[in-house]
Amino acid sequence: MANRIVQFLAMVSGSFLPLTCGINLGWPSPFLPKLQEPDSQIPMNSDEASWVAVMPLIGGPFGAFLGALLVDKLGRKNLLLTQGPLIALSFLIMAFFNNIWVLCVIRFIVGSAEGAIYTALPIYYGEIADPKIRGILGSSLAVSALMGNLLINVIGSYLSLFWSSIISGGFALIHFFTFVWMPESPYFLIKKGLLEEAKASLTKLRGEFDTKEFDEIKNAVKRQEACEKSKFLDLVTVKSNRKAMGIFIILTLTNKVTGMTPVMFYTVKIFTEADGILDPVSSVFSFNMVGLIGTILALFIIDRFGRRPLMLFSAFGCCFALLGEAIFFMIKIYLEEYLEYVQWLPLVSLMAFNLIFCLGLAFGPVLFLSELFPTSVKANALGAAETISVTLGTAISKIFHYLTDAYGMVVPFWSFAVCTALAGYLIFLVVPETKGKTLEEIQLDLIGQRDDEHREKQGQKV
Template sequence: MRLFSALLNRKQNGSLYYQYLATFTGSIAIICTEMHFGWPSPSLPQLLQEDSHIPMTSADGSWIAVMPCLGAAFGSITGALTVDRIGRKTCMLLVSPLHFITWLMVAFSPSVSILNVARFIVGIADGIAFTAFPMYIGEISDSKIRGFLGSSISVTTMLGFLLINVIGSYFSIRDTALISSALPVLHFITFISMPESPYFLLMKQKPEQAEMSLKKLKGMEDVKEEVLRLNLVVKEETENSGKFLDLFTVRSNRKAGFIIMGVRGIQQLSGITAITFYSQIIFDQAEIGISPSTATSIYFAVQLIVTIFSSILVDKIGRRPLLIVSVIGSGTFLALEGLYFYFQTQTNIDVSKLSFLPLTSLLLYVIIFNLGMGTVPVLMLSELFPTNVKAFALCIADIYFGIIVTLVSKFFQMMNDDFGMYVPFFAFTVCCAVGLIFIVTCVPETKDKSLEEIQQYLKGEDVKKNEKTNL
């Protein structure tokens, strides 16, 4: 009798079980992507050794590291063109075969060229996943858990980096790739049974399938009112569908684009992705007294913990305070890192007593970075653009991200090879100082504001409203 009552109560009040499950199984694709992105950290030191099975130069290694960033541009365009045609779920399922094939290419690659092709395909998968999955989460999740589910992207990003560094530190390149190839298979098997976005199904005029999807996601039998509400929203947005040029011709969209490009640029110009690619090489040159692989695993474990903590703080403290504290702290610890390498390589000063500084500084850097700079720019991307141009905005943002990461990573490699490790760290410090000025003067606070209020701010309507109130 109690079991029957519990089941009846579940059908009436609903259950969010499938929303959590769909997010969890979908997030495996993000873990796969970030494992590929983090792969250079444990693998490049092996590939750059004299007895490497694939002989390569430092320049070859840098191209292998950044190749996914170039592929991501094509993937983002592909995702933007297909996500409203074949669906969010289907796009996510297409990512798994790409990840599986590329791990096999990495495992059995006989040359630098094959590795570059594999890494480029990885970038395509990344662009598709980071276009489709944020939309999928936003459309399947209840408002009271949307923030928590949305933060899973940042958390699983760090988890992917940590996993590949742990696996890659204890296994050969081939074994690491073969072990990693199991994850895309797991993603496909578990995610294929998840419901498609009801929003997309209504866009395709499939109300019966949308109702079935909502029943699963809500854990309720009666979802007719929700179907009617979503149907009205879909019709309204279809009638007011945005165009690509609206990103540039509409003043509020231009302002949003300027803010996003600024914060995303600061995020990458602080060197986070370049440091991620070369973390084991950095720790090896620093001569810190513990193995580079152990130091790197600690580095990514700390990032994972702080990212989880940051996802809780962002709605309590606000975006601007976290960004300001984060960019100041990041610049400070990057400067300390640069000073250590400068004194180590350019002076006769004995820095052996300061061997703790490189690891300590980088750990403090990733802690303070991930409190704000690591999470807020991605969050603001989903907040600042209206729904009718969000797919286009995500596409442009991913392409911009790929370009700037490529440039920063190549800069890191060339400056380190030609001048020394201290040069890129000092350059990243200067970028943080410039970023502080940009954040203070240009970035708005979006905490506790609805999406409509944010659009009013971008259009300048809140100023007009205040003026009327004062009359």
């Protein structure tokens, strides 16, 4: 444990950025209902509120591609350090300027920062981590985002927009003043030819210098740089990258079709319409707390049980939980005389949904992204991945808004349940296991080289 202390410190410090992303993403749940009230300080109708909600998702691709351009120029660490002050300034402006246009622009800017963060931070964690704890570091992004979501739902229920914004900006500054002391990725330093700096970084991360690991990293970077030119089209023209992108798209599709993004945006609204056994604020707190517990639990089991089993359990478990929610709203509409017997169902179903989601799908796409792509294309891959993720999230959030306005909650939850089951089957067919493998071993698996080497060795034994 002692030789990994710097890796864990980097994880804790880096986590303040996804925490602020979670705050920004969960912000609509406590605040949009307030802002649509007659005496609102920022008057808006339902459609305007839906656009305020999805602004971070619209801003995400811009930040993702900017991050992809800069992460191999500025470095993983330096790019991440620029995001804290930007987010802090954005929340400060939100605190003092209360109108819908400023609100949209600020949420767009923080969403852009989120795109850059989710491009650079998975790369950073993947490249500094010991293979035995890479799952913990990678999945910590989801823990932090869930903590941010829970935090804004709590403070947003009791504090004003002004104080909530001030507190949120403070977390971004904590990141800056702590992360500045963390080491840069040795992969990046080797990529730039800074071998002595790379040795110092690896020594700081591992507690001692490991010549064998340093040579492995250096050879991996050299092989990847030689085999694959760093072009965006390499994501589809190189077979191993194409496999990796296909795996990511399936995981992200599953993540999004569960409906978790609109559920986070409209948690208060969903529980208000359900009118269950607890008031909406208590229900939202319970919902987010269970999700946080699930994500923390995932940190301790991801490197024990593996990625693939957790993804499958999470997908099919979410399907059954969503069915419970859909059945409740059907009973509420068509079998109202039985409603008193199932008042517990919406809270229990959504809590189970969040718990199971956080055990796998919450961190799956980001974790696999940090593992599947070679150094030469990793920045472009994460930029494209974030764009795909937020585009799907925006589309599904808007579809949820229109479907609920037209048909209530029944159709969206039935749709989410069916789509999640189909996506889970795709995970079963396509997604591999990466537990305990080095980044180089994963790459060799994708290009098929390890299989060839294994067959050669078997032939030699015979």
